[in-house]
Amino acid sequence: MKSELFYKSPKTILNKGTGFLSGYTHSLNPYTGCSFGCSYCYVREMPVALFREGEWGNWVDVKNGAANLLKKELHRAKSKGNVTIFMSSSTDPYQPIEYQEKVTRSLLEVMVEDPPDFLLVQTRSPLVSRDIDLLQHFKDKVRVSMTVETDREDIRKHFTPFAPPIPARLKTLQQLAEAGIPAQVAIAPVLPSSERFAEILRPLVNRVCIDDYFMGDGSGGKRTHRMGLQALYRNLEMEEWYHPSVYQMVYKRMRQYFSEDELFISQKGFEP
Secondary structure, three states, X not given: OOOXXXXXXXXXXXXXXXXXXXXXXXXXXXXXXXXXXXXXXXXHHOHHHHOOOOOOOOEEEEEOOHHHXXXXXXXXXXXXXXXXXXXXXXXXXXXXXXXXXXXXXXXXXXXXXXXXXXXXXXXXXXXXXXXXXXXXXXHHHEXXXXXXXXXXXXXXXXXOOOOOOHHHHHHHHHHHHHOOOOEEEEEOOOOOOOOOHHHHHOOOXXXXXXXXXXXXXXXXXXXXXXXXXXXXXXXXXXXXXXXXXXXXHHHHHHHOOOOHXXXXXXXXXXXX
């Protein structure tokens, strides 16, 4: 998706971890807005999107001076105690503009020099592999959480046509594994998938987090319902997949290949 770019100079870069992210001391978003524009993204229903002209996915704010801000704020936060960071809670840190702007890379460079106690990098983009050289410095204090909602490309194209292809994400997980970087798959939200999904994931990760709209959108699924997601399922004649119990079916399929201590549900799977 071609997005309009804006360059902003924020006053702060680290935000207090609250709600779904209460397991973290801080969240960190290199950008505001996201050009992947996923149909089900809960951020569409948050003030950052609702009170902004232009549809979600059509605009992105690039945060000028982000690295310098982080350097100051991270030092200050660490002087007060442990610091755990979730990057990112309301944007993808590796959306296409990152190729050009490298804001996320600049933030990682700051954290390599002054590491937090733990860093989770949440993305659906193969571009994260570009920063393997930096991620290796964190050793066991980092986890890359790669969103892989389904193993079916037709489903991915239907729900998230501007997001990276599934095979490219799986290849990236292989690269992360070979580089010794801790990673997990986030089946979040659960989308229709094949019975082979677990078998495909097994060689790539030893940690899987399963989440859905009803647990993960921060409002018991109400935010997602307002976005009319049911119609997308209806168009595929797959309405049975839009139900609070579906995650349990996916969990059972995963249990055929993963042990219980390798599987996590919703918020628990994203915690440090």
